[in-house]
Amino acid sequence: MTINELNKIFIVAKWEFLEKVKTKAFILSLIISPLIVMLFAFGPTLLLSHQEEGGTKPIGILDASGKYFLPAYKKISAFTLKNNQPAYIVRNLYNKASSINALKKTADSLTLKNDIDGYIFITSSNDAFKFEYRSPGSSAFKDLSRFERTLNQVRIESEFRKRNADTSLIRITSANVTMNPVKIDKSGKEAKNDFLVTFFSSFMFIMVLMMTILSSGGMLIRSLLEEKSNRLIEILVSSCTAKELLGGKVLGLCLLGLLQVLVWAIISLGLLGNNIIPPEAFNNILPMLVYFVLGFFFYSALFVGVGSVVSTEQEAQMVNSYLSILLIVPVVFIAPVIENPDTVLVKVLSYIPFTTPTIMLIRLNASHVPVSEIFLTFLILIISTAAAVVFSSKIFEIGILSYGKMSNLKEIVKLIKRR
Amino acid sequence: MLVLEGLRKEYKNLTAVDEISFSVEPGKIFGLLGPNGAGKTTTIRMILNIIKPSSGTITYNGEIINHAFDKLTGYLPEERGLYKKSKVIDIIVYFGQLKGLSKIEAISNAQLWLKKLEIEDLKERKSGELSKGNQQKIQFIIATLHNPEVLILDEPFTGFDPVNQQLIKNIIVSLAQQGKIIILSTHQMDTAEKLCKQIFLINKGKEVLSGSIAEIKKKYASNTVRIEYENASDKISALPGVVQADVFNNYAEVQLENNIAPEQFLKTIINQISLKGFSIIEPSLNKIFIDEIKKDFDN
Known part of the structure; x- marks a missing residue:
């Protein structure tokens, strides 16, 4: 990659980042998403404890x-x-x-x-x-x-x-007996293994991951749609290559996602200070962050590719809802995985890139995951992200210049093969 | 000089551009004409290096174009639109930077152009708040900001009022005088006729007609003159050398025998009728365009 290419990627990324940061949609998602997460996480408890005050x-x-x-x-x-x-x-x-x-x-x-x-x-x-x-x-x-x-x-x-x-x-x-579960590992560390702590910690991360991907992915598809419908895309690709444009857009999107996460991290640190979130929820923060970032890159790369095929508002909504389903499916597994973190099915799901981030975010909290397995899943995510970028850039090169009916999967595969 | 040679682009069931060749010299506005779906946009996209030709070559000053050529091109697409929620100056600077300008260069060029197009006061506004004509001016600035050597303008006049059309026309002419290569794609034949030195007429992906406007008109000239007179309408058809005449009260359009030159005809009739005016009728580009396209579709 030459300096010139990097420079163009940087220009596109900066534009995408700065223009989207200023939008109302982004500012709203920055505030509303953590509110929704908190509502899910603490709403029921708050409701119960507030009844007394009637x-x-x-x-x-x-x-x-x-x-x-x-x-x-x-x-x-x-x-x-x-x-x-x-x-x-x-x-x-x-x-x-x-x-x-x-x-x-x-x-x-x-x-x-x-x-x-x-x-x-x-x-x-x-x-x-x-x-x-x-x-x-x-x-x-x-x-x-x-x-x-x-x-x-x-x-x-x-x-x-x-x-x-x-x-x-x-x-x-x-006086009743209560059984306190304690999670132990080889190093002799002990940790309170509370279903609620595990649930909140994993759940918060997964919700934040989903919201980040959905909100920035949705923004990306809308902006691509705008560029396609007014042919700005043609000026763009006559100024830089499709790969540079794609690279810049993914980078800008990731910066945007990271900013969101940063803001949310500050909010949750504030909550942590006030003992609203149990500190145990952050025991595995480092690998969790890696899964988060890799998962975000993987899905963003997919969004860019698939989004480039879209040429009307309706198609954009359709694509958006398909991708949302793909994201939401793993959430179904949260409770069962917490209860049985070591079954074969769970292990298999941790190796499928679409579910790796979600499942691993839960497993890290629910049981002791061997380091080898953590690195293996990192590797799987990195390779799949690279594959998603290659796949997306191929669709992107074709997709951004097609304005008619959305190509179906068969046509896209054919187009990719032909090139 | 920009040279297209044997250029061809095939899609699955369609040959969008079929073996076309032409060259564009600097300083002369080149008209790329043709009906909708003729292959103009595909040709433009290949020149802009957005898509690769299936076969054939495009060279600029003897070298096959590559991505280094991107910096030298400017493009005004036919569909108009900008980032609606972004500020005018930000948009211009963004595209300028993508074309290789530094931020400072981009800003100072933008100031210059905004002034030239009389919209200096709009630079801090959001583009979505501007009138259609002003948005189009911004797009024109985006195409020319980085001082490109090759400028491709797709229907640059539609959407402008007559005053602004004249403003843009003058700018295009002065850019050509500076020695730029300008390709003008348009449906407005009268504009093409006035501005272009050379044209290339394309239909169904193939060349229909090309060359300098003067040559083309000569080729399609039908040896027809227009005469204006007083009280002579009954004598016109009987004049010597007339093949056919459309006679009206005060003037007539007269087609002459092939071997009779208009000036010879003038000498003959000057003493026979009271002549008020005499001119040679050249076929309009519009008529040539319609006739040729019709012929092409009939085949």
Whole structure:
């Protein structure tokens, strides 16, 4: 490659980079993409933890057995909101004068009138108890689990008392065992192997990779379309070779992608500092970045080639959606791969360049991947990227000068062979 | 001198350009004419080294063209358009740099040309905000910014109002006078007739007609004169040497016998009718174009 060629590649890359950096689409994607990723990653947790802040809830207890109300009342009333207000105001719905059926009817109507959020209904026959939480909507997960825990405690305490057992045993018996998974490797390092950490870490990287490729790939196809429809492409290829143009466009695109990643990295470092993202998510940051960059190059090279065949807006959308599907397919594998990172299928998928980046991003976090395998997959990605560049530049040389109906695959293959 | 020799371009089922040869001298505007789909664009693309000919050669000053030739060419394509969201000056400088100018050269040349085309004040605007005519001026600047030796202009006048057409015409003529090779591709036969010294008429990929305009007109001259007169319309057909005459109230178009020269005819009739005017009718390029293309399609 001569200095002249490099110079032209650089001029094209600079133009592509500077002109796209200024576009609204790019600035939006810079801000919106991490927002979407965060929404996916933290949305459910945020939703759960925010339910409590709904305020104090009136609930009722209708205890037909007569054994649970008082202790349950005490314990449930003790729950507080963040501002130290009681979480629940508990009403006793039991009344000796009425039949259980009548009481239940009254309680149901109170609930439906929204006087209370719902009520705990306790019945017993012989020594078996039945517990219901009756409410008009689907009940909040957090409330239900609190009531369950409370009533279990009450039941155990009453059984202990019945048998005159030492009540201090209650605390011991009600403590649960939790199993902490620890990932170990040959070097003796230990790491917390948390499904959530693995998921978030891999998931974030994969989402960011996808968004970067999709947004910059989409921009590239649109700009090629513009250049083709106003024949600027002819002035361009009469000033430099198609290869220089392709090289410049891919380079500009990659710079754009890297800028995006840089901005997002700064954002996530900020989140890391605030303990929003667990630091374990960045354990394998170096190989992960390599997979990210190689994956990005590979897909960008493909986008440029395929994009050059497009000559109308509709075709551009079609091509874009095909490539998006290609990108999204590996995401389906995230959860199963985290659970079983060492199956044969997963290993096979790690050697197919289309899925290599995604699968390896997960495997790195989910299990111990041998260094040899990491380098082998790097090599596969590098070779496939080179192949994609050669393939794309051939399509590109033909594609940029064809304005008619989009060539089908057969025609493209023929064209490539003929040259 | 730019020389095309035995140039041929084949596609799968189609010969777009079939064995054409011509040469273009510096300083003379060369007209590349032909109907739509005749092979003009393919020829231009080969000259610009965008596509390779299937056979035949293109040489510039004796050397077969290669990518070093890119710097020497400027091109105004027929379809118009620019990067809509980019600033005028940025676009001009980008293309100038691709043609080998330094950034400083590109900027100073751009200033010069923007001034020459009377659109200096638009340089910081986005190209999408400009009128069609002004966008076209920008494209013209892109084609000429790097002072190319070979300038290819595809329909440079369409889309301009008469004032700007004249402005562009003057610039093209002065570029030719500076010794540049200018290839003008157009459908406007009257423009080609006025500007071009040489033409090449192409149809269905093949040469139909070529040469200097003067020669071509001579070849297609039908020995016809136009005479203007007073009160003589009934005498015209009977004049000596007249083969056929289209007679109107005050003038007539008269075709003469082949062996009678117009000046000889003038001498004969000057005493017979009261003559107001006399001129030799040359066939217009437009008529030659239409006749030849028709003939070609009939074959």
